[in-house]
Amino acid sequence: MDDIAVLIPCYNEEKTIEKVVADFKKALPSAVIYVYDNNSTDKTAEIAEKAGAVVKHEYCQGKGNVIRRMFREIDAKCYVMTDGDDTYPAEFAPKMVEGVLGRNADMVIGDRLSSTYFEENKRPFHNFGNELVRKSINTLFKNDIKDIMTGYRAFSYEFVKTYPVLSKGFEIETEMTIHAVDKNMFVENVVVEYRDRPDGSESKLNTVSDGLKVIKTIIRMFKNYKPFAFFSIIAALLAVLAILFFIPVLTTYIKSGAVPNFPTLIVCCFVMTVSILSFFSGTILQTLRQKEKQDFEMRLQQAHNEKIK
Numbered sequence: 001m002d003d004i005a006v007l008i009p010c011y012n013e014e015k016t017i018e019k020v021v022a023d024f025k026k027a028l029p030s031a032v033i034y035v036y037d038n039n040s041t042d043k044t045a046e047i048a049e050k051a052g053a054v055v056k057h058e059y060c061q062g063k064g065n066v067i068r069r070m071f072r073e074i075d076a077k078c079y080v081m082t083d084g085d086d087t088y089p090a091e092f093a094p095k096m097v098e099g100v101l102g103r104n105a106d107m108v109i110g111d112r113l114s115s116t117y118f119e120e121n122k123r124p125f126h127n128f129g130n131e132l133v134r135k136s137i138n139t140l141f142k143n144d145i146k147d148i149m150t151g152y153r154a155f156s157y158e159f160v161k162t163y164p165v166l167s168k169g170f171e172i173e174t175e176m177t178i179h180a181v182d183k184n185m186f187v188e189n190v191v192v193e194y195r196d197r198p199d200g201s202e203s204k205l206n207t208v209s210d211g212l213k214v215i216k217t218i219i220r221m222f223k224n225y226k227p228f229a230f231f232s233i234i235a236a237l238l239a240v241l242a243i244l245f246f247i248p249v250l251t252t253y254i255k256s257g258a259v260p261n262f263p264t265l266i267v268c269c270f271v272m273t274v275s276i277l278s279f280f281s282g283t284i285l286q287t288l289r290q291k292e293k294q295d296f297e298m299r300l301q302q303a304h305n306e307k308i309k
Contacts, residue, residue, distance in 0.1 A: 001157075001307075004031035004097055005076035008053070009066040013084035014042040020082070021051035023090035028097065034074060035084065036066050044084070064172040068165035077101065077307065079155040088112075088152040092192040096154035099188040106159040106185035107176070109145065110152030112194040133174060133214055140222050143181045146189050149173045149214070159185060161303040162296065171217040178218075182225045183296060227289060231282025238275035242268045 006024045010017060021033050035048040035055050049055045058069040067081070078100040082088045088110060099108040113130060134148045151173060159180070167175045180187050223230045246268040253259050 002032045002074070002076040004028055004078045004080065005074050006031045006033045006093070007067075007070045007074065007079055007081045008033065008035045008048075008084045009038060009058075009063055009070070009081075010035055010040060010044050010048070010084035011038040011061075012040045012042050012044060014040075014044045014047055016086040017044050017048045017053075017084045018051045020084050020086050020090070021048055021053045023086075024080075024082070024093060025052060027090040027093045028080070031080070032076075034070065036070055038062075038066050048084075060168075062168040063170050064165055064167040064175075067172055071160045071163065071165060074160075075157070076160075077157055079157075079160055081151065081153050081155070083151045087195050089193050089195065092152075092190060093154075096152075096190050099190065100154050100156050103188065104156070104186060105154075105188040106156045107180045108154040108188045108190055109147055109177075110150050110154075110192040111147040111189050112150050112152070112192060113147045114191045115193050133218070136215075136218055137174070137178060137181075140218070140226070141178060141181045145177060145181070145187065146191075148177050152192055157307040158300055158303045161306070162299045167213075167217060169213060171214045174214050174217050175221065178221045178225065183293070183300075225289070227285035228282040231278045231285070235275045235279035235282070238271050238278065242271040242275065245271075 006028060008017070008020060008024075013020075017035065021035065024031065024033055033053040035045070035053040037045040037048070037055060037057050039059060039061055045055050045057070056069075056073070058066045070081075071079075078097050080093050080096060082090075082093075092110060096108040096110060099105040113134070130147070130149055134145070137148050138144055149170075153173075153176075163176060163179055165172065165175075245264055249259060249261050249265050249268070252261070259265060
């Protein structure tokens with residue numbers, strides 16, 4: 001088992017990967033640098049290997065797929081994940097490692113948004129997207145994490161070996177943040193500087209399509225992690241809708257003793273029935289979620305025991 005493993009997922013980063021590897025070798029001399037090449041069509045893998053990194057390959061395209069492979073194959077007491085585009089300065093890595101090894105943090109987040117991100121990043125819709133995601137997750141999951149979508153993080157062995165990677169693409173950062181919050185893991189925040197990509201280096205993130213995937217991930221995880229709240233909202237909306245359409249029918253019946261709009265009455269009864277079913281579905285699923293949390297604590301203990309063997 002490595003003491004520190006630096007994990008760098010890469011796709012066509014030949015212009016920057018040599019510097020990234022060199023910077024992290026200097027900042028963390030005892031770390032093993034792993035570069036996972038994700039079907040690059042340039043010389044990323046060759047350059048990374050010459051720079052001293054251990055190069056591995058993941059042939060299923062997508063950052064989430066790469067991270068799944070990394071977490072499955074690498075055993076370390078502390079993991080540092082960064083990007084291969086030289087946007088995250090390596091000099092902050094020791095402080096992030098100290099959070100994991102010195103203070104038993106499960107995840108240390110490299111917070112770009114509290115420093116230079118909004119000045120350095122030249123893509124305005126990315127700024128808007130980061131703010132939207134941060135506020136949405138902090139509101140839905142009642143937390144105050146400063147940077148939800150940063151790719152610069154440090155993890156404990158326990159986090160890595162108990163985290164189920166479900167996302168395939170760039171929504172992976174959102175997923176792992178929600179997972180840590182939901183499982184009551186110890187999350188620390190380290191403010192880091194951010195550098196925009198150098199000239200000639202192109203972002204693989206598509207603002208619109210990947211942004212929609214992130215929003216879809218938030219909704220999916222809200223449903224999965226907080227089913228009672230999710231289905232209660234649906235139940236309340238359906239109940240209000242049914243009552244609004246039922247009021248005119250009831251008013252007519254009180255005045256005339258007749259029910260001229262039977263189709264409306266039938267639909268109102270059906271919608272109210274669905275509302276009640278939705279509410280009780282959320283109640284049942286919330287009970288199952290509690291059992292799942294108990295099982296997770298056992299898996300966490302098992303991972304801890306594996307680490308100290």
